[in-house]
Amino acid sequence: MSTSPRGSGRRPAPVPRIRLVDVAREAGLSKTTVSAALNGTGRLSDAVRLHAQETARRLGYRPNATARLLRAGHARLIGYAVREYVATPWSYMESPYYAQVTSATAQTALTHGYALVLLPTHSARDEWADLPLDAAVVADPETDDPLVEDFLAARIPIVSDRRVEGVPGAHWVDIDHEAAVRGVLDHLEAGGARRIGLVAALSTSLFYVRALEAYHAWCAERGMRPLVDLTRMPGNHETRGAIDRLLDLPDPPDALFVLSEASPPLILETVRRHGLRLPDDLLLVCVSEDPTAAQTDPPVTTLSLCPVEIATVGVELLIEALESGDRTSTGRIVETRLEVRGTSRRG
Amino acid sequence: MSTSPRGSGRRPAPVPRIRLVDVAREAGLSKTTVSAALNGTGRLSDAVRLHAQETARRLGYRPNATARLLRAGHARLIGYAVREYVATPWSYMESPYYAQVTSATAQTALTHGYALVLLPTHSARDEWADLPLDAAVVADPETDDPLVEDFLAARIPIVSDRRVEGVPGAHWVDIDHEAAVRGVLDHLEAGGARRIGLVAALSTSLFYVRALEAYHAWCAERGMRPLVDLTRMPGNHETRGAIDRLLDLPDPPDALFVLSEASPPLILETVRRHGLRLPDDLLLVCVSEDPTAAQTDPPVTTLSLCPVEIATVGVELLIEALESGDRTSTGRIVETRLEVRGTSRRG
DNA sequence: TTGAAAGCGGTACCAG
């Protein structure tokens, strides 16, 4: 009989969970009527509606989400993966930058009625193939990222923070790296810097690559000798080593532009060990989203890559495409923001 | 006809997505056979299997995740919400503590084949009722948290980091607050502290409440005069104000135990503005998961609340319960860890 | 105003 406990499953299955039919039977109504009563649809008499609702409540009925989704044809779920940032599969969360990207992504998705599913950094197809994703956000994809290609092949629209033109279903947000770097260098130059040292991570990350190019171009235009120290990885420890090397040079820089994400107060401490005062002896600008930058003495000037804007714009682009069903690629450039504070402002 | 494009949906619906039947028809086979071929189940001839697979590949077939889930009866999805930490709905991500809880939760879930869905801090039932959650992790629930009650009513097992005994479907991990606080105080006393000042946030959070109780009890046992400064909220700014007040006292403490999460290098800077050297003039222990604590000079002694262990144990408890179908409450106490570093070690 | 029945897209029995 169809009323027998379903699924001769391997479990004891204490209470086989109340289904719509169970409520219907108990209430002496049909599935249809109960469904309509519970969803506020259809035209039912108040008495019947109330009776159905009451019965459902009494039995502790909860609709099966999966069944609804199957019917609805979408899950209102968006996948979220951070690529390339790969100390460990989830370490990106401890970076202020990604913390902001992640929370803003979740927030924006939510306001549009979508929930975010966290995907691991190294996710193969089978990690998400069983998830009913409507769309995906891929932060910092690699070039020809297989994850991206899989999503696209599955006709799951994506958004990434890397400009990609003309790929159907692929949307993007990006920043103008060159303008950002030049903005900082111009600012330092205006503050009196004659020799600007750059600390970056030796990474395939497009951000570093493009920023370095912009730096070299900017220096060349002025006949300024470039002065770069590349760490092998981002992070506090390596960054401090790089700063030490630069400041120990016989001809040390009078300004520092630190691209590799490091803790602002720690950078301050590192500089001070060399007996330098900021901003008098050295101008300093860091790329950082760490709010402590504003709380040190003096506060640290930072270049913000605007993770919140990137995430917000990206998700909106994505959802717009999703809900219009339009797979033509869209994209936007987001502005970076130079927060001028004490370490780069003299007098 | 059943072959007509489904769903006279309001969208243009460019390519109505390939279904299993489409592949079957194209391959001249039945749904069953194609399904078996693709899933590696059943006993099929190699020729047929290959043909089915090839056809599926050629048409770009992707199984519908929702339909599979409906059949499977579970979604392998775990909801994740952080409560009570409520500057803004997602701000917890910027705290090192929660960053670690979150990533460890995701990691552990993943290794057991579950994905994590981010739920907003203030989520009402309708925010997740349509999500096919198998279980949920609720970090820092409030007392009688409605979210918890909703999950339980929906027969969705949960785990939280608050001890709760005997509630079916509710599992927990917790730390021994009293032992943790006493451990720190004993350590400071052994280092020569005669008067230990405490900085905590005025919060309903159980952690602060229990820690304060333990502190007062410990002081009473020794006839030591308690010295507490409560900030209204956790965070760097308020914490520094509290430290300033304590150190400006006519009879200032010779040791500080900072419970309210604040950036270790910033705390160091604050103390130094009072002309104090660490650890000679002042011993310092902070509750913090911030890795920069180990990188300052001197490095800062911290009490770690072990977010990674809490998350790992919690998720394992949860999944064990989930997969055994056993709703009897389980729980575990996790040890905290005192990382003794330069600011509390003299000589 | 109510209910029967047809799907949503797969999977897994069995019978052939």
Add this chain to the structure above:
DNA sequence: CTGGTACCGCTTTCAA
């Protein structure tokens, strides 16, 4: 070795 068919739980015509 293969395919018909029931079914997962719900929503939505459509007919009564």
